[in-house]
Amino acid sequence: MASIVQGDIDNTWDDPARRTPLVTGDIDLKTVTDTVCGVAETEVYKTPTAWTIAFVISSATTAMLGLMVLYLFFTGVGVWGVNNPTGWGFAIINFVFWVGIGHAGTLISAILFLFRQKWRTGINRFAEAMTIFAVICALLFPGIHVGRVWMAYYMFPIPNQMGVWPQFRSPLLWDVFAVGTYFTVSLLFWYVGMIPDLSTIRDRAKTTARKIIYGILSMGWTGSSRHWHRFEVTYLVLAALATPLVLSVHSVVSFDFAVSQIPGWHSTIFPPYFVAGAIFSGFAMVMTLAIPARQYFGLKNLITLRHLDNMAKIMLATGMIVGYSYSIEFFIAWYSGSGYERFAFTSRALGPYAWAYWTMVTCNVVVPQLFWFKRARKNLVALFIASIFINIGMWFERFVIVVTSLSSDTVPSSWDYYTPTIIDILTLVGSFGLFFTLFLLFCRFLPMVAMAEVKATMPQAHAGHVSQPALGEARG
């Protein structure tokens, strides 16, 4: 990995007198197009071996997920480790985990866009893709955990001959609307943003199939300034719509817990705590994917060290919020004077699941402290390993919340230790297979970096402006 570090140009410095380049190396617009499209245009027989191996493994894992889901459908939820009182096992843990990961993409696209953080252009496209694939994985779990899956349509307000409607005062139903809206809006945001880049691939296409497919996907985009005008308005509005949406989705997910009266769940800190955790885990996943992707697809000049540095800073900040939430939960449990709350939290830290709790604290609170050091933020190996730890830690956070509170509820006679079955574990592994399969397909066939947006931040975008001097646009 030492060679990777050597090949990177350090653009993490801040000097008010000079503009920090967002794109490194001596490259122009054409190079950006060639670099990004080159990946999507590689001929089948020239597919990188690493990609093929990764794809074979991940699609086999997806096939396993399919088998696990079929086994579940044909046999029933008894194949999982859920018991009484722990009725929410891996399915809900995985759901919250994946939805959380899906937050970074829209955050980067929407919130950083509104804040004019131009460095987002290098990573927004595949962070958005990651969002969509993570939300697909997330949507799988509530869909399959309902027991009789063929009744899953009860989740939607569909007129039926029985006159049965959903109960709109339930947080579980809000969840259906929140995650469904989030998926739709993220997909629209991703796709609309991709139309200009798809037209770039269309215009470079050599084969008939590519001309037809990318021709349909790009909808006949010509780069018309009249179109760009409306495109930019739409993009801005979508960003403004998606910003409160990002904050609302994990808040609504947290209502699934907070609105119930289970000790350890019934807490007003849940919405902000969940949102911070979601951003934290989302950035960790972007980091996990970005580091190998920029390495293998030659995107080092577009996804620069500065991008990784900025992401590490955001992870440090959100990691601190998460750590603060962990401690304030204990304070409130003590301060509330409620014996049940106090027990729930004592049991979390010292009870049967103490191992999970301390794994979570180590990964989510201790590991990100590394990012205080600039050397660590510039070290790809350190960043990659830390991001993996944070992914693990955030999964355990959901495990701790779901399992500790349920397995030791207010009636001691019904306490039971929750142990997942092999089916639970293989389903979780399979969801990673689905995620990576979709992500690999995206890397291979779609523009991985928002070319039009990157070009707009480059100095060449302001060349020849006689009546207006070049502005310090690229200041990230």
Place this chain on the structure above:
Amino acid sequence: MCRSRHWERLVDNTAGAILERPREHSSVRAAPGVLHALLAEFNSPGELRDAAGKVRDAGFKRFDAHSPFPIHGIDSAMGIRRSMLPIVIFCGGLTGCLTGLFLQWWTNASDAGVFQWALDLVTHWFQAFLGYQYLISGKPYFSLPANIPVIFELTILFSAITAVLAMLMSNNLPLFYNPLFNSRRFRRATDDGYFISVLATDPKFDAARVRELLTGAGGDVEDVFELPSAARFPKVIHRVGLTVTMLALVPLAVILMARYGKSPDPRIHIIQDMDNQPKFRAQHADLAFSDGRAMRGPVGLSADHPLGLTVARGELHEDSLYNTGLVGKVFAETIPFYRPELTADEHFVRRGQQRFNIYCAPCHGRDGAGAGMVNEHALTIGGGWVQAADLADDERRSRPVGYIFHTITNGIRTMPAYGDQIPVADRWAIVAYVRALQRARHASAADLNPDDLANLRNR
């Protein structure tokens, strides 16, 4: 240019790529067709912007600038007015907000009964859309705080969908065929090229003048033609379209057949929902047993012994007097107190009283005179009801205890049999209590003990 023609010409840039290929290789172009536009390439975003300003100042309306990314200041240079999209999107969002509000109120809080007069006017089919008051934990039917998440999400959802659709529609996209694509150079508009196109349909269009204007602004000008081949509709699209349409009709046809056809076969049971489970069913065959029958008879069952050779524990009933009240064919005169189940004491009679008040009193009355509540009510209705007997009249007092037991067990006239409901010992207890009632209803002062008699007299 009308939109349907655009559709027909989808060909050239998508499926029509096939048609185009030979032309790319031929050095001599065929008749170029109708002039569509003049296209000029510029070297930098700045030049493009300045040139766009000049084209606009020259009074052209149907022109456009093309670039791989949005260019600063080009909107004012081209005179592009501020888009109305935000207003359209706001309306979409408002629709979403009201939809969320209405959906939740209609399905969970509306009182459909109020609208019944209107619903009766519409079809039966509409009944599936009726809402009703949905009571959950005594909460209010309609409470805004609980309804805000869904209202919020639908507002965002409708706004976002409106934004994208409105953007595409106002941009006249998707537009798969555009004559500008006939220019090979134009493909760089999505890479690193900067172009201005002036359409021949512009009222002020004059090829020579426009060429001069664009060249003067620093552009490298090219003619873009509408190719005659673009008007041809390739047969392959017809065939593919026809095939896809026919295939798409198959599921619909199957559904219609299933809906309106008749079949003697049972419905296809795709989702079993535990409707059919492995179990033994009465009078059915079952291969689990060697005789192939699901039902198991008593041990020793055979053709010679259709009832088997064994009796289940407690089912022998060998004591005829105790179990039937008969000795031979004659009704017993005495209660079989020799049985350990029956005891000749007050407790036994009290048990009989309690059972009598449950099973017998509804018709016969608590005093056994035949004026129970069911009897009285049934008489007011009429219709074949037989007056419940007075259990203490002369006829019943003369009956042997075996007869009373037999009547309770098997019923008489309209009185049903109680043998299945009342255990044998309790039936005998009721018999003892009936005897006590008969005695009580026909008692004389001499039957009372002296203390009770004294108490009565002192009242």
